[in-house]
Amino acid sequence: MPGRTISLVNNEFYHIYNRGSEKRDIFTQPRDYERFLKTLFYYQFLGPKPSFSKFTKSKLSPLKPLGRERFLDVICYCLMPNHFHFLVRQLKDGGISKFVSQLANSYTKYFNTKYNRVGPLFQGAFKAVRIETDEQLIHVSRYIHLNPVVSGIVKELDNYKWSSFQEFINAINIVCLSDEVLNFFPTSVAYKEFVESQIEYGTTLEILKHQAIDYDEH
Secondary structure: OOOOOOOOOOOOEEEEEEEEHHHOOOOOOHHHHHHHHHHHHHOOEOOOOOOHHHHOOOOOOOOOOOOOOEOEEEEEEEEEOOEEEEEEEEOOOOHHHHHHHHHHHHHHHHHHHHOOOOOOOEOOOOEEEEOOOHHHHHHHHHHHHHHHHHOOOOOOHHHOOOEOHHHHHOOOOOOOOOHHHHOOOOOHHHHHHHHHOOHHHHHHHHHHHHHOOOOOOO
8 A cells, every 4th residue: 555645643633535446436325335334433443342243233323432442533424426535533543544444444345245346446545634723624524514415416415314414413423523523613503504605616616626627536
C-alpha cells in the first residue's frame, strides 16, 4: 500500500474517503450497506469483544459499545454506491490506518464471496485530509451529508438511509459521536437547516465537476 502523504496524529480530526476499484459499485443492495455499517462499528473497538460472526447477527443500537477503548471516534459518515466518506478523530497511534485496513479487508472478503469475484475491491490507499479548524469540521460534515442529494440519488436528505444524517437530526448516537459537530449548533434542527441551505449550491458544483474534461473525483 502506498505511504501516506500526511501524518495521522492522535486527537486530530480527518476526512477519510475511498472508492471502488475502477470506480465500480461497492454496494449493490441494502444488505451490503448494512453489512458495511456493522463492520464500521465493530472495528472501531480494541480489545476483547464478541466474535464478528456473532455480532453481525445483532442489530445496531444506540450507546452499546463493544469495548472500553477505540482506535478512533467516528463523527459522521456517508456510504454512496461506489465510495464512502468518514469524518473521524484518531485516538490511538496508527488507529485510522488499522481501522480502515480491518474494515476494508473484512468487507472485501464478504463482497467477493457473495458476488463470486476476486481481487481488491477498493482503489488503493484511502485518502485523508486533516481538519484544521472548527469551521472546517462543521463544513466537512455538511459536505459529507450532502453527497446523496447533490449526486441526484435522492431529492430529500431525510430519505437517504446510508448516512449519519438521521443520527444528527434526531440527536442520537448509534455509530457516530454526533455531538462533536452538534455542539456548535443550538439545536439539531439548526444543524439540519445549515446542511440543507447548501443543497442548491452543492448540486451546481457537482454538475460543474462532471462537465470538466479532467474530472476524476468521486
